[in-house]
Amino acid sequence: MTTSVMGLFDYEDDFLAAARKLKDAGISDLTLMSPIPLHDAEKVLGLGSSAIRRFYLIGAIIGAVSGFALATFSALSFILPTGGRAIIAIPPFLVITYELTILFGVIATLIGFHVVSGLPAWRDKPYDEQTNVNQFSVSVELGEGKDADRIGQIMSSAGAVNVKQVEV
C-alpha cells in the first residue's frame, strides 16, 4: 500500500516546469506521464541512450552464428550432394545467416524492450486516464522525507489543474 501525489497539467510547459522544480527540490523519483513521447521530459529525468542497444547487438551476433551453424550442421548431418555443389556452400549459407541475423536481432530487441521498460506491468500503479488523452501528469511516491503538501504546492504553483493523492 503506497501513496503517491499526482499532479495533472493541461500544458506541456507547465508539466515540464513542475518536473524541473521538483527535481530542484531534491525529489528525484518522478514519474512523468504524457500522451506522446516528449524529449524534454526524458531530458529532465536525464535519460540518455538506452541499454536496449546491447540486446540488439548480442541478438544479431547470436543470429549470425546460429544461422551459419544451422545451415552447416544440417548439411553435414546427412550428406546429400546436389548439383556438384559443395556441401558447405558459402554463398547460399550467407543468405540464411543474413536472415537469421535479422530474426534474432528483432526478437532480442523485443526482449530488450520488455526488460528495460519493465513492461508488462499489470499491477496497479498511479495513473490517470487523461494522461493518455490530452493531459500530462507528474506523480511522486510518498516516503521518507517527502511532504505531500509541499510537493502538491510545488505542482499547483507550476500550474497543475488538479493535485490528488493516489493510493495503490
Add this chain to the structure above:
Amino acid sequence: MSIVEKYKKYRKAGYFDKFDYHWGMTIDLDRCTGCEACVVACTAENNLPIVGEENYRLKREIKWLRIERYWDGDYPDAKLNFIPILCQQCDQAPCETPCPVGATYHNQDGLNTQIYNRCIGTRTCAVYCPYEVRYFNWFTYKWDAPLEQQLNPDVSVREKGVMEKCTFCIQRIRDAKDTAKDEDRRRVRDGEVKPACVQSCATEALVFGDLNDPDAKVSKLYKDKRGYKVLEELNTAPSVVYLKKVKAHV
C-alpha cells in the same frame, strides 16, 4: 574427422568422380530410327501411369524417355531427325540444388536420383531442368484391373503430388550389384546391366555402362569424334553423350 577436415572435404565440388561407378549412356543418332520401342519399354519397366486422353491433351503425359522430332528443310528436301531425350543424369544438375527438402540429389553412382517419399511437390526441379525430363504426378493414376497385375514390384508406384524421372533403371543396377557381390566380384561387369530402353533398342543405338571403367564399351563410344552433349553450353555436365547423325548421299 575434425570439423576443419570435414569443412575442407565438403568444400570440394562434384565429388561423384571418386566413387566406384559413374553410370553413363551414349545414344547413336545414326543408329536411332525413332521407333519408340524404348519408350514403351520404359513404360513397362518403371510402372509409368496411363494418364488418359484428357491429361495427354493437357501435356501431362509421363514418359521418362521421349523421342523428339526436328525437321530440316521443306518438301521435297524435308529431313526428319529423331533424338531420344531422357534424364541426362547431369553431374552438375540444375535440378538438384533448388529442392527445399533435398528430395533429389546426386547419389554415389553419379546418378541424379529422386526420392519419391521425400518429395513435397514444389516442382522447382522441373522448372530448373533445361531438358524437361522431370514429370509430375498431377493425379494419383489408376490401372484398370487386371492391368495392375503387370506392375513391376521392383519399382514403387508414385502418388499424386510427386515428381518423378528417369533413374537409369536403378533397380536393375542394384540387382546387378547384388549379383556381383554374391559372386565375390567387386564390380559389375560391362554390359551386365542394361536399362529397359537400352535392352529393347533393336538398332543398338543406346549403350549403357560405367564411365569409370576405361574398357567399357560406353567409355570408348564416349570418346567418339561424333560425340556431343545436348545443351552442354549450359555447363550441366550431362552423363549422356549423343553421337551425331552422319549426313550422306549416294
Add this chain to the structure above:
Amino acid sequence: MSEATYQEPRWDEVNRDVLATMLNTGPRYWWLLGISITVALVCFFGPWAYQLYVGVGAAGMNRSAVWGTYLSNFIFWIGLSHSGTLLSAVLHITQSDWRKAIYRSAEAMTLFSLMTAAFFVMVHVGRVWFVHWSAPIPNEMDLWPNFRSPLMFDVMAITTYLTASSIFIYMGSVPDFAAVRDASTGMRRRLYTIFSFGWRGTAKEWHTLGWAYTFFAVFVIPLAVSVHSIVSWDFAMSIVPGLHHTIFAPYFVCGAIYSGTAGIVTVMFIIRKYLNFERYIREIHLDNLGKLLVVLSLIWTYINIMEVFTTWYGGSSFEMEALKWRLTGFYAPLYWEMILFCAAVPLLMLSKKIRCNWKYMLIISILINIGMLTERFIIVATSLPRKFLPDSYGFYFPSGVEISITIGSFAIFTTLFLIFVKWVPSVSIYEVKETLKPLKRGSVEARS
C-alpha cells in the same frame, strides 16, 4: 472535406474519432465481413479442398509449365506486402511526419498480404501435408531441409519478415492499446490491459519504445529488400530463358514497393471514406504518395526497358525466343496492358490536380496493381513453357480452380483487414497527436 476549410482536430477528438471506429460497429460492417468470409470460403477454400482431394491437376499446369498462377499470385501478394512495413520504416528513420497518420494500416496490409501469400505456398505444392519438411525441425530421420535451395531462402526470409512485421506493428500499437483500454469497460478492458502490457506512457516507457522502434525500423529495411530479392531468385537462380536475369532482384524489389505503395493508396481511400478519417488522412499524404509512385513507376519502366535491351543485345537464341514470345506471343496483350497500366498511366500523376484527387488516385492505384498482377503472371506463364528444347514447347492457361482461388485470395485479405480495423486503431493515435499543435501555453488558447 476540402483542405481550405480544414480544421485541425483537438487531442481529445483524436482519441474519440479513432476509438469510435473500433467501438461502434454498424450493420454495413457485418454485411461486408459476412460477404468476404463467404467469398473466401466458396472461392478459395472450396476449390482448394477439391484440389487437395484430386491433386494439383485440378489446376491448369502441365509438363512444361509446372508453375502457374499460384506462384505468380504468391509473388504478387509478397510484393503487395512490401511497402507497408518498408515504407513505414524508411519514413520513420527519415523522420517524415506525414507517415504517422497512414503507417498503421499500411503495416497491417503488409501483415495480411504476407499471410495470403503463405496460403498460396500451401495451395501450390503437390503434397501440402508434408510441407513442414521444409522447416528446419529436427526429426527422427535426421533429415534437414536443403539450405542451398532458393526456396529455403524464401522460407527463412518470409518467416523472418512475418515475425518482424508483426512485432513492428504490435510495438507501435501498444500506447494505442492503452488508449483503448482506458476508453473501454468489462471484457474488452481486461483484454486490452493485457495487450497494452499496462502501459502508462511514462517518460521511461516512451524512451525505451522510441529506441526499440528505431531498431526495428533499421532491421526491417534491409530485411524487406532481401525478402523480395530472394523471391526473385526463385526464378533468377534457374537457367530458364527470360528468368535468368541478374536484374531480377532489383526488378522485383522495385516492383514490390511499387505495387505496395499503390496498395496503400487504395487502402487509404477506403479507410478514409468508411472510417471517416478525413481529418487525419489528407491530401498531403496523397500528394506525397503520388510523387513516390511516379518515381517508382519510372524506375520500374527503366528496368523493363533494360531487360528487353540486354536480352536483345545478348541475342542468344534462347533469350530472343523467350522475348519474342513475351512481346508478340499469345500473352502479348497482357504484356502491353501491363506496360500501359504500370508505365504509362502513372505518368498522369505528374499533374498535381490528378495527384491530389482521391477518385483519380484510387483508379490509378488499382490499375497499377492489376498491371503488377499480370506482370507476375506473365513472368511465369510465358517463360516456363518455352525453355530450351523447342519440341517440348508447351502452353499454359489457368483453370477455373486457379482463377477462383485467385479471386478468393482477395476475399481472405479483405476478411483479415476487416477484423484488424476492429481490434487495432487503424490510425496511430499518439503519433497523430505528435503531428498536431503541441499543448503549450501560448500555442493553444484556453480551451472551452
Add this chain to the structure above:
Amino acid sequence: MSDINRRDFLKFVGAGGVGAGAGFYLADASKKTVEYLIPQVVPPEDYVPGVASWYNTVCTQCDAACGISVRTKEGRAKKIEGNANHPVNQGGLCARGQAGLNALYNPDRVRTPLLLEGGRYREISWDRALTELGRRISSLRIQNQIDKVSVLSNTQSGHIGELLDRFIQLLGTDHYAQYSVTAPHAIQEANRISFGEPTLPYYDIANADVVVSFGADYLGTWLSPVHYSKAYGKLRQGRDHRGTTVQFESRMSLTGANADEWHAPNPGSEGLLAMAMANVVSRSSAVADAGAWSQSLSAYAPSRVAEQIGIDADKIEAVANAFASGNGLALAGGSALAGTNGVAVQVAVNVLNYLGGAIGREGGVIFNSDGPASKAASFAQLTEFAQQLGDRGTEVLMLLDANPVYDLPQSAGFSAAIENVPFVVSVNSFLDESSAMADLVLPLDTYLEAWSDASPNPGVGFSVSSIAQPVVQRVFDTKSLGDIVLGLSAQIGSELPIELPWTSAEEYLRGVWLDNYLAAEPGGNEKSFETFWRSVLSAGVVGQRPASVGGANVSLNSSATSGMDFGVGDFSGSESERPFVFQPYESVMMGVGRTANSPWLQETPDPLTSIVYGSWVELNPATAKELGIREGDLLEVASDSGTLTAPAFLYPGIRPDVIAMPMGQGHTEYGRYAKDRGVSPTRILSDLTDSRTGALATAATRVSISKTGERHGLIKNDGITRTLGRQILGPHSGGH
C-alpha cells in the same frame, strides 16, 4: 526379492502364466485374415516368391514371330523383352511387342464364354458353349449340310494351323478361308513369276551397301521390322564402312525419315522407276544374261520415263549407279505394292536385284528353301467368301480370331453377310466388331497363355522354329485355339475324336515335335526328346545357321516381264474431282488395328507425327496453305466409295498430291481403349484389286478433301519441330 516366500512366488508364476496365456490368445484374435500373395492354386515347380523367372516364347503382335523372353514374378508377367538367342530379333523388341502385356491383362478381355440370349450376352460354361456349338455342327453334318458351316480364320501358322486345317478337312466343309490384311501377296506372286519361288525371301540388309527401298517401311511395319532394324543398326555403324539407304515413296515412312535420301515418285510409278534403274544397272551388270536384259529394258531409259516418274533422270542414274557399284539391295512394299500393279512393281524390283547381282548374295536377296507358301486369302477371295455366306445359306459361321468387319472395306460386304447368318461363333480374346455380331463368343487365350509353335516367315536365311509356351496361368476362363478345336471335335464326335486323339494342344504339339524329332534324329528316342524339348523351351528357339547362304542357284525367269505393264497403275475416281491419291499406311503403333486396344500404344506417340489417341489426315503444308487448312481442322475425305472426317496434320514429308492416313484406329468396339477413337481409312477404300493376286489395292483410291469448318485439336507430344538454330542435333547441325 529376499523376503518373498515360496507361495508368493508360485502366485507370481501363476499370474504370469495366465497373463502370458491371455496375451497369446489376444495376439491370435488380433491377427489379420490371411491374404494369398500367390495367385496360383498349384504353383509351378520353378516358382520362387520374390525371384523373377523368365520364360521364352514367341510374339504374335505382328506376323514377324520374334522370340521373346517374358519376366514373371509371383506368377505374373511383368515385362517382355527380346530373346537374345532368337535369330529374328536378337534381343531387340518393338513397341508393339513390348505392349503384349496389355493384351494379356487387358480389362476388356472376354472372360468366359458368352451366349447371346434375348439380345444380351449371358456368361455360360465352356461345356455348355462347346456342346451347343458341337450339337449344331454335328446335326448339319448328319443332314449332309456340312457346307452350311463356314470358317473364317486369321492366318494360323505353325502346327496349330495344321491342326486347324486337319480339323476343317475332317469336318468336310469347303467353305474355309484364312486371311491377313498385311499378307504380302504381291511379293509371293511376283517371286513365283520371276524365280518360281512363291515365298518370302530373306533380305540381308545388314551386309548391303546401298539399300534402295520402294515404299517398304522395313524399320517400321514391313514384314519383320525388328530384324531389319537390327540389320539397319549394323549397316549404319556396326561395320567398317557405313551403308547408305535410299527411299522412294510418296509419303515419308519411318524408314524414309531415316534414309540418307528420300524421293517421292508419282504414286504408282515405282514399277517404272525400278525398270529405269534396272536399265542403268544392266549396262554394267555382271550377270550372264545381262545383255539380253539391257535389250528388253531399252524402253525404260531414265531420260524417257523420268517424266512419268516425276524424278530427275540424273538422280535416277545416280542412285542406280550407286546401286550397281556397291552391294545393292532393292526392296518393295507398302504403297508401292498396294497399287493395282503391285506384282509388276515387285517383278521390276526383282529384275533390278537380279541385274545388280543381289540374288543369293550375302547382302542381297536369299531365298529360304523351305519358306511356307501363303495360305492367306486375297481380297477377291474374301469378297467371294462373304458372297457365299448368303448364297449357300450358311447356318454356322465360325470366326477364328478374325475381325473381317473391321479389317476389310465396306465393299467386301461382310457386316451385311454376317447379319444374315443364323448362328455366328466368334473365337476371340476381345469383343471386337465381328465378335459383337456373334451369337456365341468363345474367349481365346492370348499368345502369352497358349501353346503353339512358329517358324518365322520371312525366315532369316535358314530354317528356324520356336515353341510358344504359356508364361503365366490363364488370367481368365479362356482356352487356346488348339484346345478349342480339340474340344469341339470331341463334341462333334463320329470319326473326329479318333482322328484328333489329343486331349490338349500341348500334348498335340509335343506329339508332332516328337515325330519330327525322331524323323530328323535317327538315334533319337523318347528320353532324348525330353531333353531336346526342354532345351528348346528354355532356349525358345531351335535351328542352325548353314555354312553358306542358300538360294544362290535361283535365277531370273527370262520371260518374267513378258506381258507385264510397268506403267502407272489404275486409280478409282477421276483426277479432276478427286485430286488426291489416298494412301492408308500401317501404323507403327496400331498396325492394322489389332493393337489398338493397348493403352500403352495409344499413349505412345506416333514416331513421325507424335500424335496419340486418334487418327489424322496427313497433307503437304503447301497443299494445306493452298486450301487454307490449318493443323487440327476437321477435314472431310471423300472417295467414290465413302467419306470420313478426321483432323488435318501438316506433314512436310508427303507429296502435295497425296493424302495419307494411318490405319488401326476407328474401332466401334474392341474395348475401352480403342472404342470410338479416330476413324479407319479402310472404310472408304474402293474395291480395286491387284489384277494378278486379287489383293486389295489400298493405295489406288482417289479422294477429294474439304474443310468441315469444325476443329479437332490433335493430341501430340511435339511443340515446335524446328531446332530454331539451336545445336540440339549436334555442333553445327544447323537447321532452323
